[in-house]
Amino acid sequence: MNVSWTVEKPDATGADTIAVGLFDGDDAPAGTPAQVGELLASGEARGSFKSLALAHAEGKRWLVVGLGERDGFSPERARVAAATARERAKELSTKVLCWQIPAGADGEIVAALVQGTLLADYSFDSHKSSANDLLEGAGKPDPKPKHLDGLVLTGDGDLAAIVSDAKIVGEAVNEARDLQNRPANDLTPTALAEHARRLGGEIEHLSVEVEGREGIVERSMGAFAAVAQGTDEEPALITLRYDGVGGTSNPDGPLLGFVGKAVTFDSGGISLKPGAKMAEMKFDMSGGAAVISAVAAIARIGLPVRIVAVVGATENLPSGRSVKPGDIVTASNGKTIEVNNTDAEGRLVLADCLCHAIGLGAEQVVDLATLTGAVIIALGSTYAGLISNDDAFAAQVTEAGERTGEIVWRLPLHEEYDELVKGKYGDLDNAPEGRKAGTITGATFLSNFVGDTPWVHLDIAGSAWDLGRAYAPKGAAGYGVRLLVQLAQSYLDV
Numbered sequence: 077m078n079v080s081w082t083v084e085k086p087d088a089t090g091a092d093t094i095a096v097g098l099f100d101g102d103d104a105p106a107g108t109p110a111q112v113g114e115l116l117a118s119g120e121a122r123g124s125f126k127s128l129a130l131a132h133a134e135g136k137r138w139l140v141v142g143l144g145e146r147d148g149f150s151p152e153r154a155r156v157a158a159a160t161a162r163e164r165a166k167e168l169s170t171k172v173l174c175w176q177i178p179a180g181a182d183g184e185i186v187a188a189l190v191q192g193t194l195l196a197d198y199s200f201d202s203h204k205s206s207a208n209d210l211l212e213g214a215g216k217p218d219p220k221p222k223h224l225d226g227l228v229l230t231g232d233g234d235l236a237a238i239v240s241d242a243k244i245v246g247e248a249v250n251e252a253r254d255l256q257n258r259p260a261n262d263l264t265p266t267a268l269a270e271h272a273r274r275l276g277g278e279i280e281h282l283s284v285e286v287e288g289r290e291g292i293v294e295r296s297m298g299a300f301a302a303v304a305q306g307t308d309e310e311p312a313l314i315t316l317r318y319d320g321v322g323g324t325s326n327p328d329g330p331l332l333g334f335v336g337k338a339v340t341f342d343s344g345g346i347s348l349k350p351g352a353k354m355a356e357m358k359f360d361m362s363g364g365a366a367v368i369s370a371v372a373a374i375a376r377i378g379l380p381v382r383i384v385a386v387v388g389a390t391e392n393l394p395s396g397r398s399v400k401p402g403d404i405v406t407a408s409n410g411k412t413i414e415v416n417n418t419d420a421e422g423r424l425v426l427a428d429c430l431c432h433a434i435g436l437g438a439e440q441v442v443d444l445a446t447l448t449g450a451v452i453i454a455l456g457s458t459y460a461g462l463i464s465n466d467d468a469f470a471a472q473v474t475e476a477g478e479r480t481g482e483i484v485w486r487l488p489l490h491e492e493y494d495e496l497v498k499g500k501y502g503d504l505d506n507a508p509e510g511r512k513a514g515t516i517t518g519a520t521f522l523s524n525f526v527g528d529t530p531w532v533h534l535d536i537a538g539s540a541w542d543l544g545r546a547y548a549p550k551g552a553a554g555y556g557v558r559l560l561v562q563l564a565q566s567y568l569d570v
Contacts, residue, residue: 077197078226079190079243081236086136089228091174093137095161098123099146105176109133112140125153126160126546130168137168143178151188152481154181158192159547162224169220177231184479186235187242191558193227194246195547200257241377245561248373249554255365256541256552260341260358265389268338268364269312272387275372281321282375287313297428298406299413303421304390306345306398311390313429314338315436316368318375318383329567331382333438334371334560335429337422337445338364338389345392345418346400359552360422362540363444364389366556373557374564381564386433388425392418404502407431411524414499417507422447423521424506430525440469442532442563443522444556450514452538459485460539460555463519466530473532473559476566480558484534493520534559 085107086094096108100123104113111131115121121129125144130137141161143149158175165173175189199222229239255263255271269286276284288310292301297313304311338361343349349357364387371385399405403415405424408431413424422445433441451461460477462484464470470486477484496517499505504524508517519533536555543553 077194077224079194079239080226080228081234081239082228082230083232084230086174086176086230087134089172089174089230091136091172091226091228093139093165093168093170093172094174094176095139095141095165096176097141097143097157097178099143099149099178100124102146105179107176108138112138115140126157128160128164130164137170139164149185151184151479154185154188155192155195155481156546158189159196162193162196165224166220170224171221172226172228173224174228174230177229181231183235183238186229186231187238189229190227190239190242191246191249192547193224194243195249195554197223198250198253199223200254200551203259244376245373245558248369248561249557251372252365252369252554252557253552255369256359256362256554258358260391263340263358263361264309265312265338265340265391266310268340268361268368268387268389269314272314272316272368275368276316279372279375281318282372283317285315295428295432296406296408297432298408299424300388300390300428302399302403302405302415303339303345303392303424306395307391307393309391311388313432314364314368314387314389315432316371316383316385316387318371318381320380320382321378329381330439331384331437332564332567333433333436333441334367334383334385335426335433335441335443336364336367336385336387337361337426337443337447338387339392339422339425340389342392342419342421343394345421346394346398347417347419348394349419356541359541360446361389362446362552363536363556366444366536366554366560369554370557370560373561377561379564379568381567383564384433384436384438386429386436388429390425392421407525409525411504412499412502413504413506414502415506420507420518423518426522427525430522430531434526434529438529440530441526442473442534442560444534444536446537446540447518447535448515448537451535454487454515455485455538457538457543459483461515461535462486462532463489463516463535464532465489465523465526466532469530469532472566473534473563476559476562480562482539482555482559487516487519489516489520489523493517497521
């Protein structure tokens with residue numbers, strides 16, 4: 077989709093549909109035709125949040141979008157309003173949509189309108205027969221367009237750079253959604269690694285290294301290797317490095333570490349999951365998808381920060397070679413782990429990946445993982461769970477979530493939880509009995525692999541798919557991409 081900023085009047089942009097935001101109690105915005113005022117006077121158009129009304133004037137469609145109370149309008153509400161407008165525009169066979177920016181809107185609102193439109197315009201149909209081809213073969217006209225050709229935002233000032241960056245981030249989220257939505261026989265660990273390699277070849281200042289089973293074993297990553305040993309598919313340790321633009325990275329900023337779990341299909345291994353909804357376990361690589369796409373967006377924007385990202389990709393399947401309940405494995409930091417449930421595999425992969433990121437010099441680390449079903453019971457899909465060993469870093473990540481709508485809720489670490497993850501025969505137990513505090517014990521386990529390095533763990537199991545928001549109602553959500561990009565940006569805002 078072509079996305080642009082202009083100071084032209086909406087009716088001069090070439091758009092066939094113009095979205096006009098209306099706050100509760102406001103009159104028709106300046107520059108709109110009389111028909112918009114008539115809709116408002118009749119009560120058909122209202123400022124209540126997400127209300128829609130349509131007028132035809134001057135050869136254009138004018139879509140009046142309710143924004144709710146002005147004082148309560150936020151970037152997240154702007155994303156939802158944009159998604160609502162995009163859905164109506166789709167019904168109207170819109171090709172180019174123009175948003176007339178509400179008076180007083182700042183850059184964050186403008187960026188949110190761009191992202192809300194891009195995310196709502198998303199669909200995943202690469203495995204479906206082309207409707208256009210089928211209809212053309214039958215001599216029938218093309219169906220309604222599935223996607224916008226263009227989005228134009230018009231207002232005062234010069235916000236072209238903000239719009240451009242917002243487009244990059246929105247497309248990165250959709251890129252992560254594509255990875256998530258691909259079936260596991262298509263998106264194997266090797267395919268995910270190839271995708272990362274392509275990004276490294278396309279994007280300046282981004283380098284990518286991939287190691288397979290042999291390299292994982294040679295690095296003494298016994299926890300990661302144990303998960304991967306049950307599948308014929310080659311696992312992948314994917315390392316991405318971004319060192320800013322031409323050596324101009326912020327010299328006072330830390331080397332930021334991103335770590336992502338990418339189990340491309342999780343059957344549970346020997347501790348086999350129930351069959352119901354097992355197909356959704358293709359989404360167990362969502363943390364890795366978010367990390368790869370976020371680093372790519374940061375590099376494309378050219379933020380002057382330094383990042384090392386580590387993604388552990390594997391399948392978790394039962395076979396004669398699979399790790400068994402009761403087996404003891406050794407992680408790369410020397411900790412021994414009793415694998416008492418092979419379906420608690422994500423923490424095994426992350427354990428070695430966290431050690432690897434810190435070994436590469438990461439000074440602050442955030443990991444993303446669809447780690448526990450318990451976080452869904454606790455927080456639903458509204459919040460991701462956050463657990464951290466550092467108050468300042470936790471606050472910084474929380475703020476990034478607030479600014480992007482990818483909100484997080486902090487859960488505690490406490491020394492008493494350490495007792496729950498102690499092993500009987502090894503140092504640690506990957507699945508303590510009793511099912512107490514499942515999300516917290518998962519993070520407590522991981523805390524054994526970060527030492528004193530400031531660290532934030534994000535459990536995104538409830539937010540990675542079927543988010544239920546207007547811009548990502550079903551399927552993959554790309555959750556975490558916007559948060560990670562904003563986190564990187566926050567080092568420049570200090």
